[in-house]
Amino acid sequence: MDWLALARGPLFFLSLAIFVAGIAWRLVGIIRLSAKPSLAAPRSTATATAAARTVFARMLPRPGFHPSATLATINPYIYHLGLAVVVFGYLPHIDFVKRLTGAGWPALPDWLVYLAAGATIVSLAIALLFRLTDPVLKLISRADDYVTWIITMLPLLTGMAVILEPSSAVHARETIVYPATLVIHLLSVELLLVWFPFGKLMHALLFIPGRAQLGAFNARRGVPS
Amino acid sequence: MIDYKVFRQFGDAIAHLGEMAQKSEIPDEQRVRRAKQVMLSKIDRQMAVDLEACVKCGYCSEACHFFVQTNEPKYVPTRKLDLLRRVYGREVSPLRFVRRLFDAEITADELRKWQELVYDSCTECGRCSYACPMGINIARGVNIMREALAAAGLAPDELAAVAQEQEQRGTVFGVGPKELQAAIAKLRESGLDVPLDKPKADVLVLTTVIDILLFQDALLATVKIMNHLGLNWTFRTGGFEAANFGLLSGMEDLQRQASRKIIDEAIAIGAKTVIVPECGHAYPALRWEGAAMAGKPLPFEVLAISEFLGREIKAGRLKVKSAGARKLTYHDACKLGRHGGVIEEPRDALRALGVDLRETDPTAEMNWCCGGGAGIFLINRAAGLRQKAFELKQQQIDATGAESVVISCGSCRLNLMNGQANSRWPVAIESLVELVGSHLAD
Numbered sequence: 001m002d003w004l005a006l007a008r009g010p011l012f013f014l015s016l017a018i019f020v021a022g023i024a025w026r027l028v029g030i031i032r033l034s035a036k037p038s039l040a041a042p043r044s045t046a047t048a049t050a051a052a053r054t055v056f057a058r059m060l061p062r063p064g065f066h067p068s069a070t071l072a073t074i075n076p077y078i079y080h081l082g083l084a085v086v087v088f089g090y091l092p093h094i095d096f097v098k099r100l101t102g103a104g105w106p107a108l109p110d111w112l113v114y115l116a117a118g119a120t121i122v123s124l125a126i127a128l129l130f131r132l133t134d135p136v137l138k139l140i141s142r143a144d145d146y147v148t149w150i151i152t153m154l155p156l157l158t159g160m161a162v163i164l165e166p167s168s169a170v171h172a173r174e175t176i177v178y179p180a181t182l183v184i185h186l187l188s189v190e191l192l193l194v195w196f197p198f199g200k201l202m203h204a205l206l207f208i209p210g211r212a213q214l215g216a217f218n219a220r221r222g223v224p225s
Numbered sequence: 226m227i228d229y230k231v232f233r234q235f236g237d238a239i240a241h242l243g244e245m246a247q248k249s250e251i252p253d254e255q256r257v258r259r260a261k262q263v264m265l266s267k268i269d270r271q272m273a274v275d276l277e278a279c280v281k282c283g284y285c286s287e288a289c290h291f292f293v294q295t296n297e298p299k300y301v302p303t304r305k306l307d308l309l310r311r312v313y314g315r316e317v318s319p320l321r322f323v324r325r326l327f328d329a330e331i332t333a334d335e336l337r338k339w340q341e342l343v344y345d346s347c348t349e350c351g352r353c354s355y356a357c358p359m360g361i362n363i364a365r366g367v368n369i370m371r372e373a374l375a376a377a378g379l380a381p382d383e384l385a386a387v388a389q390e391q392e393q394r395g396t397v398f399g400v401g402p403k404e405l406q407a408a409i410a411k412l413r414e415s416g417l418d419v420p421l422d423k424p425k426a427d428v429l430v431l432t433t434v435i436d437i438l439l440f441q442d443a444l445l446a447t448v449k450i451m452n453h454l455g456l457n458w459t460f461r462t463g464g465f466e467a468a469n470f471g472l473l474s475g476m477e478d479l480q481r482q483a484s485r486k487i488i489d490e491a492i493a494i495g496a497k498t499v500i501v502p503e504c505g506h507a508y509p510a511l512r513w514e515g516a517a518m519a520g521k522p523l524p525f526e527v528l529a530i531s532e533f534l535g536r537e538i539k540a541g542r543l544k545v546k547s548a549g550a551r552k553l554t555y556h557d558a559c560k561l562g563r564h565g566g567v568i569e570e571p572r573d574a575l576r577a578l579g580v581d582l583r584e585t586d587p588t589a590e591m592n593w594c595c596g597g598g599a600g601i602f603l604i605n606r607a608a609g610l611r612q613k614a615f616e617l618k619q620q621q622i623d624a625t626g627a628e629s630v631v632i633s634c635g636s637c638r639l640n641l642m643n644g645q646a647n648s649r650w651p652v653a654i655e656s657l658v659e660l661v662g663s664h665l666a667d
Contacts (some may be wrong), residue, residue, distance in 0.1 A: 029319020030277065033335040035270040039516035039524070043566050054360060062355050064587035065287045076282070135298040143327070145281050151606035186345065198320060203280045203359065210278040213271050222566030223590050225360075 002074055005178040007186035016191035022197025025206065030209075043222030047215075054215025054225040075126050082120030086156070089113055089166035110167050122157050124149065148199045155189035161185070231439050238398065239603055243382030247389055252430040253333035256377035260336055263373040264312045265328060276313045278359040279303050285363060288356035290594055291346040294613040302353035303558075305342045306366040308335055309373075309495060310482035336377055343370040343449055344381050345607035347596035348614075350559035356593060364564075367589040371475030383603040384474035391470045392479045395486075400434040402462035408437045412448055417450050423459035429525075430458055431487060433466040433504045435635040443503055446662020448531065453665050454543055464490030472514070480609060482593065491525050497506065499527050503658055505560035505598060505634035508517025511562035512565060529561055531633035531657050538577045547579035554583045554627035555657075556618070556641075558591040558634030571633055571657055576577035578664055583625040593621055597640025615644030629653035 037175030044050070061073050087093060098104040128149055131137045161181045176182055195201065215225045249527060253257075268276070271662045285302040286292045292300040309435030314324035351364040360577070380388070391397050396404075409419045430451060436444045451458045462489040488511075491499050502506045512527040528536070537543035555575060562569040568589045575582050585592060596614025599606050618641070622630050630652055632638045641654050 026319045029274045032274050033268070033270040033317070036517075038513075039520075039522050040513045041516075041522065054599075058358055059359075061284075062591075064561060065284075065356055066592040134283065135287050136292075136336055137281065137300045138297040138299055140281045140283060140304050142281065198323070200280055203278060206274060206278040207359050209274045212390055213274060214360035216353060217271075217362065221564070223563060223568070225355075 003183045007183045011190055013144040014192040015184050019193040019196055026197050026202060032195035038220060044049035046221045049221045050219030051212035051215040055211045058211045075123050079120045082116040086113055095171055117156060124153055143198045148201055149190050151195045155192055158185040158188045235253055235439060235521055237643050240605060246382040246386040251378045256333045256336060259553055260373040260377040261312055263376045265316060268317050270299050276310050278361055284356045284399040285353035288352040289619050290596055290614040291610055293446055294617050300346050302363045305347060308312040308339055308364055321652055333656050336374060336379055336607050340374060340379055341565050343367050345604055348594045348601055350476055350594035351563045356392055369554045372477055375475035379570055380474045381604045384600050388470040388474040388476050388479055395468055397434040397468055398436050401413050403644045404437055405462055405465050412445060417448055418452060422461055426457050426459040426460035426494050426496060428456050428498045429491045429494060430460055430500045432465055432502050433467045436502055440635060442659045443656050447661045449662045452580035461490045467501050467504045469507060469510040472506055472510045483516045484515050486664060488515060488519050499525055500533050502531050503530055503635050503656055504635045505558040505636050508565050509560050528568045531571040532567045532663050539573045545661060545664045546666050552627045553580045553631050554585055554622055554625040556630050556632045556637060557589055558637045559594045559598055562592060563590045574661055585625055585628050593618055595637040597638045598636055602640050611645060629655050631655050631657050633657040
């Protein structure tokens with residue numbers, strides 16, 4: 001078996017298994033802990049609505065805080081949206097998923113994906129710059145923050161290296177003409193899948209219970225979230 | 226009228242408060258063991274999510290008055306949970322087997338270092354939770370840290386002294402049943418009917434050491450309002466003190482003991498309602514945590530006096546006359562507003578008085594803390610930090626153009642009075658209950 005077959009086959013499925021099992025392990029490890037119900041009479045019982053509202057409302061910064069140049073409110077939006085466009089909007093990525101699952105969806109135009117990839121790389125570089133220079137971020141950052149940054153950046157950089165022709169040309173062709181760079185790209189994605197459950201990337205799931213429980217807590221007390 | 230001589234005496238007493246604390250020598254290993262024991266007993270599913278979810282974005286720093294006023298990175302709220310996070314990571318987390326390889330055990334020196342972070346520089350105001358994109362309840366984590374430090378014998382001496390007094394003698398700043406009786410006798414001399422120790426009553430009214438010693442007009446106003454409403458109410462010598470230094474210092478046994486005293490009295494007299502005076506932390510202590518302390522739902526409703534006033538006025542049961550078109554602003558005490566949900570009722574009361582009510586920016590659940598809550602007012606070494614936080618509050622109030630700030634929390638009131646004395650601030654500081662009490666309709 002050559003490297004490409006290994007990266008597209010067994011290694012990919014292994015990393016996917018670690019991804020799924022790791023997430024399950026971490027979530028079950030939290031859910032199994034006890035949760036004490038509040039015995040105090042609630043001011044509002046619409047806690048589920050408040051929880052759902054908070055999950056969505058926290059996607060926007062709350063008005064009332066001092067604007068901050070160093071904390072850069074806009075930057076995280078760029079790399080979150082950019083990553084979503086690149087991962088789910090690029091035709092070869094959709095083809096990859098279709099090959100495995102049979103499911104597909106319309107792709108975004110190449111120019112938009114390239115723009116998103118470029119913006120995401122710059123934005124992640126800015127995020128790292130903040131983390132390395134802002135005194136608050138420097139103090140609270142841990143190894144996880146830096147490792148996660150590297151592991152997130154790698155698929156973007158290696159993916160850019162694979163782009164040598166329009167995605168429609170790749171889509172039309174059955175054979176891989178540049179296997180070495182593709183193998184490196186696939187391995188970087190598999191590294192990200194393996195790391196996901198063990199580092200801060202889990203916030204992609206944990207934001208939901210985190211926001212929801214605060215929304216419910218505040219609603220019980222009659223306080224807007 | 227406030228007796229400023231008593232106010233100064235109160236300040237002098239606080240300056241020497243720490244000397245009253247009974248100190249005990251605890252070996253470092255035992256401090257760590259006790260602190261960890263508390264942390265582990267308090268980490269539940271909600272806390273686990275909070276400890277797992279932080280992405281270290283630092284947004285919470287922008288919400289913290291201590292960080293904003295000092296620009297000191299060490300005060301960033303999420304960092305205050307780092308020791309709790311490490312204990313969780315090593316002992317509870319699903320990844321504990323891996324985390325133990327990378328995260329060191331917490332040490333007694335770190336616990337000592339954290340005293341400043343969870344006592345001196347955090348009022349548990351909860352504003353940081355509103356800036357957090359993950360919705361982390363940092364204030365709750367800080368409260369657990371306070372309990373852990375208290376168990377390790379590392380609560381600040383001032384808080385420990387008052388907590389020990391409340392636990393051992395049942396008094397706070399020397400105020401017990403005798404002092405309550407004396408204050409009531411004084412009120413009765415002015416011709417007021419002040420029910421005390423009625424065996425049965427619909428409403429149990431609490432008071433607090435600050436009202437008995439210093440803000441006696443608030444006590445007087447409370448009595449006038451209750452009588453004006455014609456309610457079947459009483460004070461009880463067996464359970465009158467609303468302040469709960471168990472909660473403030475992080476001593477849960479004392480918190481339970483202080484809450485149980487009130488709960489038992491309320492049940493004994495068949496009270497349907499318990500009214501908490503103008504004492505910020507006392508409200509969540511009983512309203513939101515009282516049932517947990519009792520181990521069962523409370524068979525009565527708990528209302529903050531400001532909540533009660535707004536409700537009664539809005540329902541048309543309490544009639545007030547105009548206080549004139551004075552320019553006033555209202556300061557939401559964190560424990561009443563952001564933590565308690567008492568936001569609209571005090572404003573309803575003020576609007577009924579016909580005043581020119583000016584909101585601060587931000588306001589309500591986003592309001593800035595006065596800087597003295599959660600017992601910080603008593604911690605002498607925190608005086609500098611407290612003053613800086615007060616200055617932020619001062620700027621916020623000044624920007625409204627109000628001539629007076631109305632408060633419904635004795636602790637906030639004391640802190641603003643203290644800041645006012647330090648900076649010769651011309652804005653008047655008033656109590657909501659006193660304002661309503663002096664404008665009751667004939």
